[in-house]
Amino acid sequence: MIPSVLPTYNRAPFAFQKGEGTWLIADDGRRFLDLGAGIAVNALGHAHPALVAALTDQAQALWHTSNLYQIPAQQALADKLVAHTFADTAFFTNSGTESCELAVKMARKHFHDAGQPDRTDIITFSGSFHGRSSAGIAAAGSDKMTKGFGPLLPGFVHLDFGDHDALTAAAASPTVCAILVEPVQGEGGIRPVPDQCLKGLRDLADAHGLLLIFDEVQCGVGRTGKLFAHEWSGITPDIMMVAKGIGGGFPLGAVLATERAASGMTAGTHGSTYGGNPLGCAVGNAVMDIIADPAFLAEVNRKAGLLRQKLEGLVASHPDVFEGVRGAGLMLGLKCKATNTDIVQAGYAQDILTVPAADNVIRLLPPLTITDDEIAQAIDRLDAAAATVAHHLA
Structure with missing residues (x-):
């Protein structure tokens, strides 16, 4: 029997009730670090004042x-x-x-x-x-x-x-x-x-x-x-x-x-x-x-450099899972050796959201307002997700 919502999406098994900046809060209270931003939509994060x-x-x-x-x-x-x-x-x-x-x-x-x-x-x-x-x-x-x-x-x-x-x-x-x-x-x-x-x-x-x-x-x-x-x-x-x-x-x-x-x-x-x-x-x-403020865009560039540097380190730490980093600014991709959707799924267990793309890539499209501390947390959570995937590959 067809559901009342036309089944054209493969949805993750959770829903969100609130957003705060770079975070989404699920209906069970879990806080997810959102590196998808609604697929590059929430440029200023959730509920920007x-x-x-x-x-x-x-x-x-x-x-x-x-x-x-x-x-x-x-x-x-x-x-x-x-x-x-x-x-x-x-x-x-x-x-x-x-x-x-x-x-x-x-x-x-x-x-x-x-x-x-x-x-x-x-x-x-x-x-x-x-x-x-x-x-x-x-x-x-x-x-x-x-x-x-x-x-x-x-x-x-x-x-x-x-x-x-x-x-x-x-x-x-x-x-x-x-x-x-x-x-x-x-x-x-x-x-x-x-x-x-x-x-x-x-x-x-x-x-x-x-x-x-x-x-x-x-x-x-x-x-x-x-x-x-x-x-x-x-x-x-x-x-x-x-x-x-x-x-x-x-x-x-x-x-x-x-x-x-x-x-x-x-x-x-x-x-x-x-x-x-x-x-x-x-x-x-x-x-x-x-x-459009040049000072805001300068901060995007600074944070983009920081995130990319840390992602390069993540790739080096998991050579069986990742192949490289690509993209520009805060529109970055992790080219994967493991199946990209497996890494996205493993991220869910670490309360982090990423977006799959073609060519076996994971998209990282965080709010442009992401903080340095949130970038550090993102790397820690992606590292844990990659370790889970690497364990299953072994």
Whole structure:
């Protein structure tokens, strides 16, 4: 008999009733150190007082009016995002998946309105994840994402991650309009695109008149120690997908774009009932006020260096369990020799939460507010989990 909640998740056998910073408290009172942060969503941890105040104050005033009217908090958040990024304009969504849908529409509409309607193909890469909508799964293209859901939305050219020759050839096609890439793949196993490769993508897009789209749903909003991950490379995209951390736990996303890239999106071409609502934008403004502060980002970088150093030591201590550390900032992955889900499960017994990913990787995506003491506790708990797994391997 099918359960009342559609059984599309393999859930861990516990539930949480309260969150405090980097900690989640289960209904039996156990305190878990949360290195998943709701899959990079709770960028400022659980129940951050500034976010609680922003949401509570707004909830007592006004929840929803729709985009038929002016929404001052939405305008304020758009102004902040434009001021802090490459973008000239922003559209607000409820999720990364919705941001993907608009990014795809925006790129194709740009070329349609520019008199090049045959330019509809978007280049994407193996290991990518762009959400679970029809466009999102078609963009990723993997069997795991697409099997049973055909016919798939056409217009995506799938290339192997790192195949420069195939990329050069594909970009020259007269039907290609854009390149879509995650500066750091999340679901694909914490795989950063090297800075020189991001620069190469920008050069390639410019050489062929393509739009460059960055999916920073998971790697953005301070996660890598810059406000957005692509900033490390010194180049900018034409369109960027944002979500997860921007709402700090409240459903909120955005598409940021240059004026040129967004030129086709005129009145009536796109919309959202809830996107940019007063509640979401009140929280998003509070998030931006904290994370966009250079002093805050400097602390993220310091803590990221500390965590990575300690993780390298952990890998060296358990050579039969771990292979190495990868990633950037506080978006780190442990490449495993043992089965990654076994290590995640062993972590549960040590009251620590991590997130599995492809390529046999464990993702470590803690709140950006994690403390040095909590980093030390995380290493101790991961060490105990690894020792349990190593014992079973022996």
